[in-house]
Amino acid sequence: MRVLVNLLFGLLIAITGPVTVVMAQGNGPLRIEITEGVIEPLPFALPVFEAENAEAGALSAQISQVIAADLSGTGLFRQISPDAFISTVSSFAAPVQYADWKAINAQALITGAASVQGNQLNVKFRLYDVFSGAELGSGLQFSGTPDGWRRIAHKVADAVYSRITGEGGYFDSRVVYVAETGPKDARQKRLAVMDYDGANVQYLTGNDDIVLAPRFSPDGRRVLYTSYETGFPRIYVLDIASVQRRSLESQEGTMSFAPRFAPDGDRIVFSLSQGGNTDIYAMSLAGGQAVRLTSSPSIETAPSFSPDGSQIVFESDRSGSQQLYIMPATGGEARRISFGPGRYGTPVWSPRGDLVAFTKQNSGRFHIGVMRTDGSEERLLTASFLDEGPTWAPNGRVIMFTRETQGASGRSSLYSVDITGRNLRPVNTPEGGSDPSWSPLQE
């Protein structure tokens, strides 16, 4: 039944256009539904998870905070202050006093408990639909090492998000990006990877050479990026766990950049400049000849595969200005999909396959936007002096991008926004940041 509902729901999105979010308020099952309309965040109560033994004391509080921050950060949920609670949850097993939670207008109640045994952390939770007076789904337990407590918290939040929205979560994911320090005319850049919420930053390269636009592999283990290590832009592939990297074959006198993985994780597409002309090529990471996919005297760059690997969306100025095109993954005739005023670049196919996110430049402003893959239903989600380079959350609901402020003290930082255009928020990074690439949901 649930599967059927979701399928019908997907169809609804496909034919109704602008996607916004409304709550099912009060009656009916606890559910945030995507439809047209305005939204009021769903109030939830999250009493601090019970610590089942002394070792879990500090962690249970921290885990509770991360779960609440994940949910509130979506803009779809609102945490009710614990000061308002009438009931306390003394134990995970105790029966829920629905009336007490209803009285403070909590629609969802999340309870949980944590314990640490040796080097194992166990976290269990239950989600209650307060107005129906029933549990939503059944209790779940996650286990891992205590130092992985944030991931476990994200998994709990993903499960709650998923049960209420009927969509995949995205909290247990990572982002690779370019960490930036120094003034505009002497900017230092290095690759960094972090949790989606900015925690656990780890640097992957030094800052001696310019690095650009890292891209996650479909399995989240490797990163493709461009570095000026040799003095010329070349593509590198880096293994995150070992931090080992190698450069891909490139011909003397050429520049290669803008790489991206195919969904199979074996092939890549990228841009190669030769004699001032930039075209799109594909090659296998295992080696072998690069195959040229476009041949025109214009600039063809920023290729991105459809999730099924059959097509590539890219940008080209063959019409005289930057516009978006889609071609078969093997090359061949391309059809233009962007037709609005201004210039369009950096297209990225959504993981759901339904939308393309892009950067648009028009009348001196930059925007992040989305359109359907036939170019219809374009909508701009942001506007600023300089927004660029969108990347999709694993569930295709949220986009992260680079925002740069203007002037001599201009600085780059990361932002995220819902595909409805709501909930624009900065992503905390220790220094400046640019060129984010969102990983798939972790296993």
Next chain:
Amino acid sequence: MKLTGKIVLLVAGLALAACTNPGRFGNDAGGGAGGGGIGSGAIVPGSANDPTSTAYFNQTVGDRVLFAVDQSDVTAEGQAVLNGQATWLLSNTDFTAVIEGHADEQGTREYNVALGARRANAVREYLISRGVAGNRLRTVSYGKERPIEICSNEACYAKNRRAVTVLAGGLSG
């Protein structure tokens, strides 16, 4: 008052041209390097008054040309500078060069790398058309990654949309 100022400047210009004039290459001093005449000042090797030096190339010949918004055509002004560069490179055959293409910040990152590549290549092609051997000239694009001016208006953007001929090799490098 204004007129006097101009005359003074002009005289100063002539004096500069005289003392930096490359006697060896007086015949073919073309675009940027000033006219003929006999140099009278002492030449300090490697300094800006040594006509075979990188400093002389950068300052007197001119190491860069500028481009219009989103364009890679070499302007008439740019051609004059490149004529001087070509002449200098033909006389100073020890040197090779890397031509760096750059873009202003008003564009997306990948596109600007491609645009910088176009600009660097336009300069390379022009120098080749003036007789410089292609194997002495490499190109690289920095896109918008290395602005020299950091304000966010056209005064700065105009200087950032550039191709810079960076010399390598040469005894006085």
